Amino acid sequence: MIRKMRFILFFLFMLLLMTGCWNRRELNDLAIAGAIGIDEAGDQVRVTIQVVNPGEIAKKGGSLRSPVTTYSEQADTGFEALRKLTTIVPRKIYLAHIRVIIIGESLARKGIGPDLELFYRDQELRPDFYVLVAKKTTAENTLRVLTSMDRIPAESLFHSLDTSEKVWAPTSTVNMGELVRGFEGKGKAYVLTGIQVKGDREIGGTSQNVSTSSPPTTLQLSSLSVFRGDKLIGWLDEEESKGYSYITDKVKSTVGYVSCSNGGKVVVEIMRSKAEFKWKTDSIAVRVRVEANAAAQQCKLDLTDPQTISELEKKLSEKIEAIMKKTIFEAQHNMHADIFGFGEAIYRSDPHKWNQLKHNWNDTFSELPVQFDVKATLRYTGTTNKSYLNEIKE
Template sequence: MINLYFRKLTNILLCICLCFFMLLLTGCWDRTEINDLALVLGTGIDKTDDNKIQLSVQLSIPKAMGGTQQGTGGGGSGKPTIVKKATGSTIYDAMSRLQEKVSRKIFWGHNRVVIFGEALAKDGIRKDIDFFARHPEPRLRAYTFVSTGKAIDILEVIPELERSSAEIARELANFKIGMSVTVKDLLQMLNSGADSAALPWLEINPTEGLRVNGTAVFKKDKMKGSINDKLTRGLLWLRDDVHLATVTIEPKNTKGSISFNLLRSKTKLVPKIVDGKWQMIAKITTEDDAVENDTALNLMDPKIVKDLEKQLAQRINQRIRMTLNLVQKDMRIDVFGFGEAFHRKYPNEWEKVKGHWSEKFPEIEVKIDSKAHIRRPGMSTEPQGIPKNEVKK
């Protein structure tokens, strides 16, 4: 009898429990509805006068986002994004103040770009990067930039082609015309023994909108200077980051110029220590296609192509030398990854110079050994638009 009574009681209790569990099935503590979220598309961090941080975020407006996707120009639905800002002593502190102004929960999972204002970059970015690696929402894949002036101005740019200025910045980084640095890459640079970093320099042009123009060079986490677009090419060659490039050369002994489209390139940094002398040999191989030829040179002639290949390689050498002169000799900042290369090959010797690398670095002798291959002359054989007899052989 008691047994039966027990069984009944347990059954009833179990039923109650099951009903209780059903409540749990609806979701957990961390249930978040998509329409309660404000998606951060881009983040700007600036320094305020009283040494605090001004955080500005670009939030997407879901309604307008959907609208612009279909029609060109977005119809009459207005801006697809808004920019909000707040100040605080840390990023999260600023964010909590920002939250007071935003009706939805700020969500960092879709943050694509992080832009540091120039003043903040000069002051040091280390303390602000930690948030993006520690908080569970932001991703390490967000691209990082340094902007001229204030970062918030970049976010406020109304774009033409894309849906938001953050999207433009991300696409520009994706193209890899200039440096393209994710939060992960930035952390790696700051953590390497070379104590330096290089971030793409983002500029607003009143007529053209956003533009990546050069590179900001960091010593430790403080920005020390910047190099222009042209010198950035040299940096990219050495860092093996060249992906999309056109090289135009003006061949000797003839008028006009030829443009090449870079197909692929490979840079190998080979460190060497010979009799206590530190050397770096940069072996560069590129493959290019000719895309435009306004000279009278016939690109079907193997001899001419051989010659052009040599000139092309020289051109790359020049670019790299220019960059080295400024960054290695004047700035004395190792953004090329030489330190890492030496560390990998000569770990013991590296231990000894690690402490005073910035003194050792300018002394390194750099040899550039570049080879260019012109693979194809393009869709035309002889130069177009000139009589046959004027074509140079």
């Protein structure tokens, strides 16, 4: 028995010695990509990668070298273009740390499905990177812009989108896994946030862009792009994008205002929003509940008066409903695209009804009645109930 136990322990010890990372790669052998751009190039695909320069990131002092380098190549397929990049990139391209993939608008209108499939299938990538659309420009131009606050532009874009969705609302984070579910939805179209290059594109890729307190070129998140199938069909404006976020329960916080009856505005901060929609026999019922704070008072009002608070709540409810109705109108009558998932709601509630509607869903969606039930509540009026504006005499 003792001899047998010794053999087992010896065997386990040898296993520990023999274990290792069979596919281990040395950092010095890798070019770590933080972002990928995909563009149309005639009949070919142009792929751009933004590679991190580890030595420059580690330096604490100033440096004349850029913290990232962008490389571009084109081929008949995206996979070929990626491999072709090895002719100009001195190391093996490592994609496991990708933060964003940007699609040029021209390619997006042609169709993104075939060129994105690779990045969903590749076992090296986690499908948690965000997907964006370069508005009125190429993905390559976008990735060449250097950013000042985050030395790695890919990280800057990732965190900007995260923050903007949480506190602004017209933008929406969509990762690769969510995008694939959008492809597979019941009659559902989907949205992706846009990204714009503001300013001089030539300067944006130079050290001049990060050596001043007011960068001449910036990257700005835009409104939402609308896709049906795998093709870009149009853009929502900023207000319509916010309406989409309200309807789909994506508003975490945002800011707006309501007009005062005597002129001026009360600025409100939305602190909580809860939305849901259901299929009700022959229409979609959207229910939204919002809690808000009075963030700033730009008119003469007594916020200690319950009647005043009630009027502001009514106006805020009506304004949110109007924003959502504008979004619904755009989606139904101009886009003819169910970006909200109403088809999924019908399928979950009444699969038999969905089977009747799904074959002509885009036309049916365009005529689908939508009912709203919106209630906003003002919870907090700040550190004072009375503004000094009430004491200012004309």
